[in-house]
Amino acid sequence: DWTMSAYRQRAVDKIRAQVGKGRVICALSGGVDSSVAAILIHEAIGDQLTCVFVDHGLMRMNEADEVVSMFRDHYNIPLVHVDAADKFIGALEGEADPETKRKTIGRLFIEVFEEEAKKLGGAQFLAQGTLYPDVIESVSFSGGPSVTIKSHHNVGGLPARMNMQLVEPLRELFKDEVRALGRELGLPDRFVGRHPFPGPGLAIRLPGGVTRDKLDILRRADAIYLDEIRKAGLYDKIWQAFAVLLPVQTVGVMGDGRTYEFVCALRAVTSVDGMTADFFPYDMNFLGRAATRIINEVRGINRVVYDVTSKPPGTIEWE
Numbered sequence: 001d002w003t004m005s006a007y008r009q010r011a012v013d014k015i016r017a018q019v020g021k022g023r024v025i026c027a028l029s030g031g032v033d034s035s036v037a038a039i040l041i042h043e044a045i046g047d048q049l050t051c052v053f054v055d056h057g058l059m060r061m062n063e064a065d066e067v068v069s070m071f072r073d074h075y076n077i078p079l080v081h082v083d084a085a086d087k088f089i090g091a092l093e094g095e096a097d098p099e100t101k102r103k104t105i106g107r108l109f110i111e112v113f114e115e116e117a118k119k120l121g122g123a124q125f126l127a128q129g130t131l132y133p134d135v136i137e138s139v140s141f142s143g144g145p146s147v148t149i150k151s152h153h154n155v156g157g158l159p160a161r162m163n164m165q166l167v168e169p170l171r172e173l174f175k176d177e178v179r180a181l182g183r184e185l186g187l188p189d190r191f192v193g194r195h196p197f198p199g200p201g202l203a204i205r206l207p208g209g210v211t212r213d214k215l216d217i218l219r220r221a222d223a224i225y226l227d228e229i230r231k232a233g234l235y236d237k238i239w240q241a242f243a244v245l246l247p248v249q250t251v252g253v254m255g256d257g258r259t260y261e262f263v264c265a266l267r268a269v270t271s272v273d274g275m276t277a278d279f280f281p282y283d284m285n286f287l288g289r290a291a292t293r294i295i296n297e298v299r300g301i302n303r304v305v306y307d308v309t310s311k312p313p314g315t316i317e318w319e
């Protein structure tokens, strides 16, 4: 029978058969897929699993802390939290090219993860939250010329380099099934229902070089925007919504003073699979409310615009 609880049991049996008494390391990204994979594997083999969360300092407000406390406190799963923000932000500081940003983040990620794996004394197995669509996508481009629009950062380069066998318990599942499995495993709805978030994080929502100050401004604007979306009951109607901090300053007026601060762009799209997307048709009152709050509450932003581009011709992210 095909229920989630039956799938869960079969997956647990399979993991035990594959791993035996071996050791497994899981690279947690903070997203739903790697979290569900880790919790399932922990159910199967307990403390033979260690999770490593490479925190690049490019996550949304509070998200890194939420993941760490969920694993440590709620599930009691051993988790190494590597605070590598200085390393990542330092390397991204003068870098404005979107693809170079992605490559830098991917390279540093592998470097930091390898170092931690070595400290843990190594392992025979590497766990990944690969989904069925990832499996198809990696073969579907063969046979024709393909254009890389964006090189997605993932841990695909790890297994070959580290000589580890892969444990991929979600390989047969689609995204909505992973969410159902996550609920079956007791993950909170708010976590399971989270919008997709790109591996390179806020670095690609900040055209131009990344600095701590800019990250801080963007993170605060983004949090207010999402708060308004939740309050309006719109979160689940939207595929992805986020703020982008533009490298443009404009003149404004506040009290009797002139301001000269950054522009924040708001993005929200509906989509089925992220391949095509339509901009979300907000009510103007909603946009006005979000803009007013962002400008009043975030120092460094004095103008807010809404992106009405669909995909194609635009992409969902700005970089």
Ligand code: XMP
Binding pocket: 102, 149, 150, 151, 152, 153, 196, 197, 198, 199, 200, 240, 274, 275, 311, 314, 315, 316, 317, 318, 319
């Ligand atoms: P685009 O911007 O290409 O995004 O329309 C489609 C989906 O992919 C996400 N995205 C990424 N995810 N690493 C990721 O893990 C990346 O480098 C990356 N770039 C875009 C984007 O958030 C959207 O869900």
